[in-house]
Amino acid sequence: MNNLADKLFSNISKLVAISVLLLVAWIFTTLVQNSMESIKALGFDFILGNKWAPNIEKFGALPAIYGSVISTFIAMMLAVPVAIGVAIFLSELAPAKLKTPVGVSIELLAAIPSVVYGMWGLFYFVPIVRDIFGGVGISMLTAGMVLSIMILPFMAAVTRDAMNTTPDILKESAYALGGTKWDVIKDIVIPYAKAGIIGSFILALGRAIGETMAVTFVMGNVHKISFDLTKAATSIPVTLANEFNEADSGIYYSSLFELSLLLLVVSFTIISIAKFYFLRRKRIA
Amino acid sequence: MATIIEITENKALEVKNFEFSYAGTDAPSIRTLNMPIAKNSITALIGPSGCGKTTLLRSFNRMHDLYPGNRYSGEILFHDRNILSPKEDLIHLRIQIGMIFQKPTAFPMSIFDNVAYGMRLQGVKNKTELADRVEKALKDAAIFKEVKDRLKHDANGLSGGQQQRLCIARAIAVEPEVLLFDEPTSALDPISTAGIEELIVELKDRVSIVIVTHNMQQAARVSDYTGFMYMGELIELGITEELFVTPRERLTEEYITGKFG
Amino acid sequence: MTHTQKRVFINNAVMVLSTLSALVGMGFLLWILSVLVINGVEALNLNIFLNEGAPSGNPDGGLKHALIGQLYLVGAATFIGVPLGILAGTYLSEYGQKSKLSETIRDISDIMMSAPSIVIGAFVYAIVVHPMGHFSGWAGSIALTIIMLPIILRTTDDMLQLVPSTLREAAFALGAPKYKVITQVVYRGAKAGILTGVLLGVARVAGETAPLLFTSFNDNFLNTDMIKPMASLTVTMYNYATSPYEDWQRLGWAAAFILSMFILILNIIGRLFLLKKKGR
Ligand SMILES: Nc1ncnc2c1ncn2[C@@H]1O[C@H](COP(=O)(O)OP(=O)(O)OP(=O)(O)O)[C@@H](O)[C@H]1O
Ligand SMILES: [Mg+2]
Numbered sequence: 120m121n122n123l124a125d126k127l128f129s130n131i132s133k134l135v136a137i138s139v140l141l142l143v144a145w146i147f148t149t150l151v152q153n154s155m156e157s158i159k160a161l162g163f164d165f166i167l168g169n170k171w172a173p174n175i176e177k178f179g180a181l182p183a184i185y186g187s188v189i190s191t192f193i194a195m196m197l198a199v200p201v202a203i204g205v206a207i208f209l210s211e212l213a214p215a216k217l218k219t220p221v222g223v224s225i226e227l228l229a230a231i232p233s234v235v236y237g238m239w240g241l242f243y244f245v246p247i248v249r250d251i252f253g254g255v256g257i258s259m260l261t262a263g264m265v266l267s268i269m270i271l272p273f274m275a276a277v278t279r280d281a282m283n284t285t286p287d288i289l290k291e292s293a294y295a296l297g298g299t300k301w302d303v304i305k306d307i308v309i310p311y312a313k314a315g316i317i318g319s320f321i322l323a324l325g326r327a328i329g330e331t332m333a334v335t336f337v338m339g340n341v342h343k344i345s346f347d348l349t350k351a352a353t354s355i356p357v358t359l360a361n362e363f364n365e366a367d368s369g370i371y372y373s374s375l376f377e378l379s380l381l382l383l384v385v386s387f388t389i390i391s392i393a394k395f396y397f398l399r400r401k402r403i404a
Numbered sequence: 405m406a407t408i409i410e411i412t413e414n415k416a417l418e419v420k421n422f423e424f425s426y427a428g429t430d431a432p433s434i435r436t437l438n439m440p441i442a443k444n445s446i447t448a449l450i451g452p453s454g455c456g457k458t459t460l461l462r463s464f465n466r467m468h469d470l471y472p473g474n475r476y477s478g479e480i481l482f483h484d485r486n487i488l489s490p491k492e493d494l495i496h497l498r499i500q501i502g503m504i505f506q507k508p509t510a511f512p513m514s515i516f517d518n519v520a521y522g523m524r525l526q527g528v529k530n531k532t533e534l535a536d537r538v539e540k541a542l543k544d545a546a547i548f549k550e551v552k553d554r555l556k557h558d559a560n561g562l563s564g565g566q567q568q569r570l571c572i573a574r575a576i577a578v579e580p581e582v583l584l585f586d587e588p589t590s591a592l593d594p595i596s597t598a599g600i601e602e603l604i605v606e607l608k609d610r611v612s613i614v615i616v617t618h619n620m621q622q623a624a625r626v627s628d629y630t631g632f633m634y635m636g637e638l639i640e641l642g643i644t645e646e647l648f649v650t651p652r653e654r655l656t657e658e659y660i661t662g663k664f665g
Numbered sequence: 666m667t668h669t670q671k672r673v674f675i676n677n678a679v680m681v682l683s684t685l686s687a688l689v690g691m692g693f694l695l696w697i698l699s700v701l702v703i704n705g706v707e708a709l710n711l712n713i714f715l716n717e718g719a720p721s722g723n724p725d726g727g728l729k730h731a732l733i734g735q736l737y738l739v740g741a742a743t744f745i746g747v748p749l750g751i752l753a754g755t756y757l758s759e760y761g762q763k764s765k766l767s768e769t770i771r772d773i774s775d776i777m778m779s780a781p782s783i784v785i786g787a788f789v790y791a792i793v794v795h796p797m798g799h800f801s802g803w804a805g806s807i808a809l810t811i812i813m814l815p816i817i818l819r820t821t822d823d824m825l826q827l828v829p830s831t832l833r834e835a836a837f838a839l840g841a842p843k844y845k846v847i848t849q850v851v852y853r854g855a856k857a858g859i860l861t862g863v864l865l866g867v868a869r870v871a872g873e874t875a876p877l878l879f880t881s882f883n884d885n886f887l888n889t890d891m892i893k894p895m896a897s898l899t900v901t902m903y904n905y906a907t908s909p910y911e912d913w914q915r916l917g918w919a920a921a922f923i924l925s926m927f928i929l930i931l932n933i934i935g936r937l938f939l940l941k942k943k944g945r
Contacts, residue, residue, distance in 0.1 A: 121842040128844035132756035135749050136770050139814065143773055146788045146811075153791050204686025212680060213687075214472055215427075221691065223936075228694045230932045231701075232872025234899050235921050238906045239697045242914075268693050275690065291467060292509035292571070296522035296578060297499040297669075299676035306521070310512045322779060329781025331875035332899075336907065356783050356875065363790065363879040379787040383780065390779045394772070495669055527668025 150383060153376035156369055165377060171342035173362070178374040180381070182342040186259060186354035187382075190338070191328045193263025193348070198271050199320060205271070206278035211300060211308070222279065229272035237336035240265035245337055254349030262338040262352070269333040274323045281315030282308050318397025325389035329382055331356035355382045406438075407652045408641045411629075414443040416582050416612035417464060420479040422488075424459055427473025433459045434636045436478070441582075441629075446604065446613040448627035448644065450620060452664065455633045457616040461584050464614065465501045466494050482582075499526065502580035502611075506587045508567030510559035515551050518559045518570055522578035537577055545573035546603055565596025572603060576611070583607065585615040589622070601626050620660060624648050632656045705922020708915040718885035718896070721910035728920055730887040734896035735924075737802055737889060738881055739871050742809035746870075747863055749810075750817025757818070758825035759847050771822065774815035785811050786876035794880060802891035805881025809870040816869060820862025821855075828854040857938045864935035868928045874899035898924045 157165060161178060168179020209222050244265060249256030285308045293303045309316065339351025340361040353361075355378050366372040418441065424434040434456045441447050449457045459468075466487065468474045479486045487497055499522070511518050519538045520528075528534055538555075542548035547569040551562070559570060568588060575583060585604065589597040604613060604626055617623050623630050624644060631641040632653070640653045651657040658664055666674070716727030753770070761767030785808050793804040828851050836846040852859070874897075882894040883904060898920045905917035 121845075125842045125844045128847070129756075129760050132752045133760060136753040136756040136761065136818075137766070138749075139753055139770055139777075139818065140773060142811065142814075143777065145792075146785070149788055149791045150784070201686045201690050204683040205690045207679075207683040208687035212683060221687075225691075225694070227929055227932055228698070230868060230872075230928055231697075231925055232874065232899065232928065234872070234874040234902055235701060235925055236697065238902065238917065238921055239700050241906060243696070243700055268697070271690055272694065286509075288505050288507060289509050289511065291470065292503070292505060293511065293521070294470060295465060295467065295498055295503040296574070297495045297525055299495065299672050301676040301679045302525060302672060304679075306513075307511055326779050329783065331781070331783045332903070335903075356781060359783050359787065360875060360878055363787065364882075376787060376791070379784045383784045386779070386781050387776060390776045394775060495673070525669075525672065527671075 147380075147383070150376055150380040154373055154380050156373035157377045158373075160370055161374070165374065166381075169344055171358075173366075173368070173371045176368065176370055178370065180355070180374070180378055182344050183353050183355045183358045183378065184381075185344050186262075186338065186352040186357070187328055189348075190259055190263045190266055190334060190352070190354055191324060193260065194266035194270060194327050195320070195324055197264060197267035198274055198323070201267075202271055202274035202278050202320075203316075205275035206282055207304060209275070209279045210282040211304060222276070225272045226276050229276060232332070233269055233330055234332040236265055236269040236333040240333065241336040248349075252349045254347075255351065257337055257339040257351045258349045259338065259345075259352040260348040262334040262354070262357075263348075265333050265337055266327055266330060269330065270323045270327050273326070274319065277319035277322070278316055281312040281319060284315060285311045314397045318393045321389060321393035321397065325386045325393060328389065329356060329386045331360050335360045406638055406640060408438060408440075408638065409629075409643065411440045411442045413445070415440050416443040416482070417441040417614075418479075418481040419460075420481065422460075422463065422476065422478035422480060424456075424463060424468070424476040425474070426459075427471065427475075432636060434463075437636075437638050439631060439638050439641060441612065441614060443612050444608055444610075445628040446608050446615060446626055447629040447631060448623035449614065449616045449631050449633060450618070450623050450659075451633035451639075452659065453618075456636045457633055458586055460633070461586055461614060461616050462503075463488075464582065464584055465498050465503055466492065467503070469494065499578050500580055501582040501584065502575035502578065503584045504568070504571055504575055504586070504588045507591045508564055508571055510562065510567045510570060513559065514556050515559045515562070515570060516555040519574050519577050522574060526578065538573075541573040541577035542570075544576055544607075545569045546599065547573060563596070565592050565599060568592060568596065568600055569603065572600070572607075576607065580611060582612045582614070585613065587616055587618060590618065597622075620648070632659060634659070701918070701922055701925055704915070704918035705925075708919035709922065713916070713919050717887045718901075721908070721913050724912070726912065726916060728898070728901065728916060728923070730884060731896040731898045731901040731920060732923070733887060733889065734802070734881070734884070735871070735898045737891060738805045738809060738877070738895060738897050739867060741803070741806035741891065742813055742870055743863075743867055745806070746810040746813035746866065747817055750814050750862075750866070751821045751859065753814070754818045754821025755825065755847060757822040759843075759851065771819065774818050777815040778819065781875075782808075782812055782873055783875035783878075786878060786880055789876070789880045800880060800882035800894040802881050802888075802893065802895035805877045805895060805897065806891065808876035808880045809873060812873060812876065813866045813870045816866040817862055820865070821859050824855040824858030824862060825851055827858065857941065861935040861938045864931045864938070868931035868935070871931075872899065872924065872928050874903055878903075 165178060165180055167181060169181040170177045170179045171182060209218060213221060245256035245261055248261045252260060290303050290307055293307045334354060335357050338353060338357045340353045340357050341351040342353050359375060359378060363375055366375055419437055419439040422434060422437045423432050425432040451457055462468055476488060480488050516538055519541050520534050523534060523537060547566060550566060562570060589600050627644045629641060630644045630647045632639045634655055640647060640656045648660055651660060712725055713727045714729060716725050717730040719726035757767045757770060789804050789808040793807060794800055832850055832854055833846055836850040877897050877900050881897060883900045884894050884896045888895055902917045902920045905913040
């Protein structure tokens with residue numbers, strides 16, 4: 120009796136665990152299958168084409184790819200230095216009384232749904248960008264900035280965690296040689312926590328590139344490559360969010376799946392790099 | 405009351421009415437402590453765990469100031485100035501008074517860069533001067549032979565004993581006047597320990613040394629003076645041989661004969 | 666300036682910069698939070714909880730449909746995702762342990778936790794919405810379940826591993842079969858941690874919008890039939906906020922406020938559980 124129950128329990132739990140792997144495989148194959156029509160019809164023109172016009176069945180994803188890359192790049196450029204600053208403040212500078220409350224509120228802010236950041240961006244940030252940089256305010260630049268604010272809490276929190284792994288005794292040794300706080304941070308803490316810090320930045324990058332709601336509100340979904348950052352633009356997730364429900368023809372539908380597939384492959388790759396290359400040692404028990 | 409011998413030679417440091425409490429604690433970890441530290445000699449601090457040895461040692465280079473909320477009063481004289489004064493230049497102080505920790509603390513950089521670190525902080529840029537001084541420090545720390553072919557290698561590849569000697573090389577490279585050791589061999593094997601002890605004895609021609617140790621044989625082997633601390637107070641300070649052979653305080657005697665601690 | 670003076674100067678400059686960046690970062694976040702609270706509280710009233718959606722211009726429009734829809738969507742996802750996640754996590758920690766299979770499942774789950782959620786929406790569209798021919802509450806719940814699963818799995822796995830093995834051994838020594846050791850001893854030891862994982866998992870999917878856009882879609886009226894399209898707070902928020910009508914936008918802020926508070930509270934409770942556990 121017990122024996123049977125034991126077998127049942129172990130086998131069922133194993134089955135469920137394995138089903139997670141099957142699920143991921145299923146996701147990939149489904150996306151590939153549904154992309155087939157567009158992959159066959161368009162080939163590399165899909166990735167290299169810069170014209171996206173569903174009404175004449177032209178599906179060039181380059182503007183969306185370009186938008187994903189540039190908006191994420193802007194977000195990272197803005198968020199990385201600020202995140203490092205916040206992390207330094209939290210791990211080395213803040214008085215003990217501030218450390219925990221500020222640290223915890225930053226972690227909590229990372230939990231606020233991204234759609235809220237998008238809404239805030241639309242109503243409060245777009246007008247400011249419009250006034251300062253011109254244009255209509257719905258733009259690549261706005262998207263990058265809102266995205267940077269959205270990933271900031273996550274980045275600051277993980278950077279701080281990485282910096283906090285530096286043993287006190289190591290920092291004290293550098294102070295004992297007459298180092299200033301900054302000397303200790305740049306010569307000891309950052310080199311020591313380097314893998315963790317870079318890994319978390321790349322992880323944040325992987326998340327940012329797939330982020331939909333924070334940018335959908337403020338990007339405009341315009342399929343046009345422009346070097347003017349104040350112009351409306353689009354990205355892969357923005358295109359998906361705006362057009363999935365409209366796709367009528369088979370190839371339109373299929374090309375959106377190809378976009379999804381592309382996004383999944385790219386973020387899987389980025390996240391894997393972060394995880395396997397930089398964050399490997401972090402696994403504890 | 406405490407029995408503290410007069411020190412006739414020059415003093416490296418002199419502690420006067422020193423009191424110390426950690427942040428968030430009411431009871432002081434050190435209470436009205438007076439203690440001279442002789443120049444160019446080795447002073448050992450012994451006493452049961454938690455008696456305040458580390459706390460006192462870290463007061464000499466103001467390590468406690470790294471953490472907010474610690475309170476202290478009294479004086480610690482160094483070249484006739486009170487280094488506890490808020491005006492004290494801590495960077496300068498820490499260059500003059502170096503420290504070696506309980507565990508080896510090789511920085512995440514090459515062996516050469518580890519030893520050069522303190523000098524670079526002081527602005528030494530000249531390549532040959534750096535190389536010369538690094539070599540000298542490594543020789544003085546009796547580790548040059550072992551590492552001379554891999555100066556560019558990561559310091560974390562060295563053994564524990566080698567790393568500890570590297571840390572000593574790093575500390576003496578900036579030519580401090582005082583070196584503080586906090587149980588420098590407690591993480592090492594007996595052979596490495598013997599090497600470090602030998603090294604410490606050799607160093608005293610150039611620096612004054614304060615060493616915290618749990619190992620009474622070690623104190624007896626290396627030190628000239630020994631201070632016995634108990635519950636935040638200095639119970640007895642004497643010439644090492646005398647303190648171990650004819651302790652004047654009952655507590656000291658009980659401790660060194662293993663009655664407690 | 667001596668070298669040391671220069672170092673001290675640079676140090677001070679960097680410290681000022683880092684404090685400033687902390688202020689800027691916190692400033693933006695406080696700004697967002699205060700916008701959320703001010704707009705949200707201003708838009709709150711009883712009607713919001715009592716009435717369904719209404720055409721713009723109708724002052725009686727509420728969010729009841731979205732609140733209840735959200736409850737269904739997240740509730741169903743929790744109902745499916747939590748037991749599956751706990752079971753899978755149990756396998757990893759108690760049976761698979763450090764085996765190759767377990768490590769692979771852990772790695773893949775970790776990656777899935779950061780994977781773009783809109784892609785999950787596309788997947789569910791392909792396997793549920795497309796064959797059914799229409800959007801449905803179930804489709805939305807399935808998408809949320811897929812997002813929740815790796816979170817629950819990994820926290821369960823981690824939390825079970827924290828249970829000291831002496832506890833297991835003691836139970837085995839009494840002759841208990843493994844499944845009883847797990848369900849009666851190990852689970853009990855990891856209760857607070859698993860609960861935290863569940864709370865965080867629920868909080869995480871409750872804020873998801875992208876995977877619902879083309880699965881559960883939306884409905885401006887109350888619907889409790891999961892076969893049909895279903896409203897959610899997040900999609901309603903998106904639709905209302907991007908609409909040109911001010912009253913709808915106000916409702917959007919109310920939805921944002923309610924949802925954010927819900928998520929924050931879940932996060933805080935989750936943390937308290939963990940703290941309490943650590944405190945012991
Ligand atoms: N950071 C701290 N905060 C609060 N109290 C502390 C702190 N560090 C040490 N103490 C307390 O101060 C007292 C003295 O500690 P100290 O570390 O100086 O002892 P010690 O003699 O070096 O002991 P050990 O031989 O174990 O190293 C102890 O009661 C200890 O609990
Ligand atoms: Mg100590």
